[in-house]
Amino acid sequence: MGGRFLFKECRMAEKKKEKYEVSQLYKVRHSAAHVMAQAVTEMFEPGDAKVAIGPPIEDGFYYDFELPRQLTPDDFPAIEKRMHEIIKEGHDFKKQVVSAKEAKAEFKDQPYKLELVEGLEEGDEDENGEPLAEKPEISFYTHDGFTDLCRGPHVANTSEINPDALKLMSVAGAYWRGDEKNQQLQRVYGTAWEKADDLEQYLWRLEEAKKRDHRKLGKELGLFYFSDDIGPGLPLFTPKGEMMRHIMEEYVRETQTRYGYQHVWTGHLAKEELYKKSGHLANYEDSMYPPMEDDNVTYRLKPMNCPSHMTLYKEMGLHSYRELPLRFGEFATLYRHEKTGELTGLTRVRALTQDDCHTFCTPEQIEQEFTLALKLIREVLGRYHFDDYRVDLSLRGDDGKYVDAPEKWQAAEAALRSALDKNKVDYVEAYGEAAFYGPKADIIARDVLGREWQLSTIQIDFIQPERLGLTYIGEDNAEHTPVVIHRAVTGSTERFMGVMIEHFAGAFPVWLAPVQAVIVPIADRHIEYAEKVATQLKAAGLRVEVDTSSERMGAKIRDAQNQKVPYMLVVGDKEAESEAVALRLRSGKDEGAISLADFIARAQKDVKDGV
RNA sequence: GCCGACGUAGCUCAACGGUAGAGCAACCGCCUUGUAAGCGGUAGGUUAUGGGUUCGAUUCCCGUCGUCGGCUCCA
Numbered sequence: 001m002g003g004r005f006l007f008k009e010c011r012m013a014e015k016k017k018e019k020y021e022v023s024q025l026y027k028v029r030h031s032a033a034h035v036m037a038q039a040v041t042e043m044f045e046p047g048d049a050k051v052a053i054g055p056p057i058e059d060g061f062y063y064d065f066e067l068p069r070q071l072t073p074d075d076f077p078a079i080e081k082r083m084h085e086i087i088k089e090g091h092d093f094k095k096q097v098v099s100a101k102e103a104k105a106e107f108k109d110q111p112y113k114l115e116l117v118e119g120l121e122e123g124d125e126d127e128n129g130e131p132l133a134e135k136p137e138i139s140f141y142t143h144d145g146f147t148d149l150c151r152g153p154h155v156a157n158t159s160e161i162n163p164d165a166l167k168l169m170s171v172a173g174a175y176w177r178g179d180e181k182n183q184q185l186q187r188v189y190g191t192a193w194e195k196a197d198d199l200e201q202y203l204w205r206l207e208e209a210k211k212r213d214h215r216k217l218g219k220e221l222g223l224f225y226f227s228d229d230i231g232p233g234l235p236l237f238t239p240k241g242e243m244m245r246h247i248m249e250e251y252v253r254e255t256q257t258r259y260g261y262q263h264v265w266t267g268h269l270a271k272e273e274l275y276k277k278s279g280h281l282a283n284y285e286d287s288m289y290p291p292m293e294d295d296n297v298t299y300r301l302k303p304m305n306c307p308s309h310m311t312l313y314k315e316m317g318l319h320s321y322r323e324l325p326l327r328f329g330e331f332a333t334l335y336r337h338e339k340t341g342e343l344t345g346l347t348r349v350r351a352l353t354q355d356d357c358h359t360f361c362t363p364e365q366i367e368q369e370f371t372l373a374l375k376l377i378r379e380v381l382g383r384y385h386f387d388d389y390r391v392d393l394s395l396r397g398d399d400g401k402y403v404d405a406p407e408k409w410q411a412a413e414a415a416l417r418s419a420l421d422k423n424k425v426d427y428v429e430a431y432g433e434a435a436f437y438g439p440k441a442d443i444i445a446r447d448v449l450g451r452e453w454q455l456s457t458i459q460i461d462f463i464q465p466e467r468l469g470l471t472y473i474g475e476d477n478a479e480h481t482p483v484v485i486h487r488a489v490t491g492s493t494e495r496f497m498g499v500m501i502e503h504f505a506g507a508f509p510v511w512l513a514p515v516q517a518v519i520v521p522i523a524d525r526h527i528e529y530a531e532k533v534a535t536q537l538k539a540a541g542l543r544v545e546v547d548t549s550s551e552r553m554g555a556k557i558r559d560a561q562n563q564k565v566p567y568m569l570v571v572g573d574k575e576a577e578s579e580a581v582a583l584r585l586r587s588g589k590d591e592g593a594i595s596l597a598d599f600i601a602r603a604q605k606d607v608k609d610g611v
Numbered sequence: 612g613c614c615g616a617c618g619u620a621g622c623u624c625a626a627c628g629g630u631a632g633a634g635c636a637a638c639c640g641c642c643u644u645g646u647a648a649g650c651g652g653u654a655g656g657u658u659a660u661g662g663g664u665u666c667g668a669u670u671c672c673c674g675u676c677g678u679c680g681g682c683u684c685c686a
Contacts, residue, residue, distance in 0.1 A: 173614025
């Protein structure tokens with residue numbers, strides 16, 4: 001299952017990206033961004049609109065502006081109209097290589113462009129502020145009366161942009177160079193395609209994604225709610241929602257146990273001092289809940305498990321190398337004070353239940369433990385019908401958040417690379433994505449709509465064990481510091497449930513469906529038999545409901561169908577006589593009458609097979 | 612946290628300066644039904660919240676809370 005496509009898919013993703021950057025569509029979108037910048041600039045007095053950057057992105061493009069007034073979607077029709085005119089006039093895109101001096105003269109009233117020119121002059125970053133290996137040339141692209149500092153490439157003529165495959169999508173705030181300390185600009189997003197059909201298809205895809213939105217489906221399927229009385233980012237789970245949580249956690253727990261992990265429990269509060277020692281407080285104080293004072297001791301709601309698990313390791317006494325590896329797992333609800341604007345449905349909450357494990361091992365055991373974790377991740381993701389995923393090797397960048405211990409970082413990175421290579425895993429390096437205490441291998445899965453979700457993670461930590469004073473006695477009878485491998489499979493129950501809802505559009509595999517079968521009595525006189533069937537199915541371990549409402553059968557089927565229940569079991573006179581049920585699937589397929597025993601066997605097989 | 616949009620019954624939406632209306636859901640009847648909505652009735656809202664403007668505010672203005680789209684962040 002699972003890992004089969006790992007290598008192939010990973011290479012494909014990289015190739016796809018390279019191909020996109022030399023494609024006509026890329027040029028069209030890049031050029032559309034320039035045309036849009038011209039149209040927007042013309043809405044204001046000359047010099048009033050400051051332009052920043054406007055690159056192509058997946059599915060479209062954007063351009064960032066600083067403008068005298070806020071744009072709203074009401075401005076889009078006028079901007080689009082002007083863009084259509086510019087396109088139809090058929091202006092050539094002319095490239096011109098210039099000196100830094102010329103560039104500065106051209107953009108003397110454009111502060112953002114001046115800053116970019118300076119970056120180019122220094123030779124260490126491109127026009128988007130991205131670091132560059134060699135000194136770039138400085139070039140302009142001009143079409144009609146609009147000149148932009150740009151590396152290109154562009155289409156030869158604005159007429160190559162299809163006005164019928166172009167649409168402005170939204171306007172949003174964005175910080176200059178992505179830094180929240182900088183000026184906030186207005187970012188206008190647009191989408192552009194080669195053909196009008198492609199645009200239509202893209203918009204359809206957005207509609208589909210909206211239909212699958214877990215916030216909408218969660219309500220419709222009655223899985224969870226948010227309440228103003230409880231607070232933002234704090235979900236409430238219904239009996240059905242909790243059933244799913246339970247199934248998901250039980251499944252991972254069972255799998256972990258099978259792989260040799262042990263489960264521990266470390267509560268919800270800990271002394272603030274602990275997070276000072278581990279280094280979390282310094283890095284994450286803003287997103288931790290405020291301190292609680294009690295008799296001069298300060299406590300915090302637990303924002304992560306690692307310090308607790310490491311403390312437990314310590315309290316359990318002296319450890320011999322013979323005990324290692326020691327693998328501690330916990331389904332712990334953590335509390336993080338995420339900024340209000342960062343909360344989104346179940347995918348970003350303030351109370352999250354992580355399936356977090358910490359493996360304490362010797363440096364020699366890193367590879368074997370990584371392999372074990374990867375194998376487990378492959379099995380679990382496969383069970384959830386994820387077989388298209390890639391791996392990011394998240395390494396430290398050069399900002400200050402990373403613990404300054406170069407030799408430890410090198411050791412951790414080398415160990416992680418070696419483990420990845422030994423498992424023949426292809427990966428993409430992501431600089432500046434590491435945790436503050438170590439590098440990570442992040443597993444990023446694609447769902448059926450092609451969207452990527454970072455789910456699992458394996459992290460090598462040479463830092464925290466030392467900070468918290470962990471030791472083991474080695475073969476040499478001397479004290480050593482163990483390595484800790486941090487590992488999560490599904491990440492958090494809440495987020496993973498959100499992803500599952502969207503991945504399956506609410507039609508969960510039988511094993512995961514909170515209600516697996518609804519029994520539909522045709523008339524009231526069949527209720528008694530329906531209840532009898534329900535009792536037997538429950539005894540066989542199935543989750544079933546009987547629809548005893550006074551509705552017509554058609555309405556009951558419709559309800560069950562809308563709830564995406566895997567099996568609908570219609571029972572009438574015929575079935576009652578013969579100990580049978582008439583099976584209907586949520587695909588709409590009518591399987592006809594089968595014996596109760598056969599249905600139970602079928603359902604149990606479907607559960608086992610994970611369909 | 613920042614920029615913008617939005618907030619009307621459980622849900623989806625309407626009315627837009629003259630104190631709110633529909634469908635679905637709920638509830639109550641009737642019907643007893645064979646694979647995606649049977650019929651009739653009842654009930655349900657200080658129009659998120661606090662101020663302001665006005666003879667009068669759901670409607671206009673401001674604050675707060677929340678949601679959404681982005682940005683930032685994500686141990």
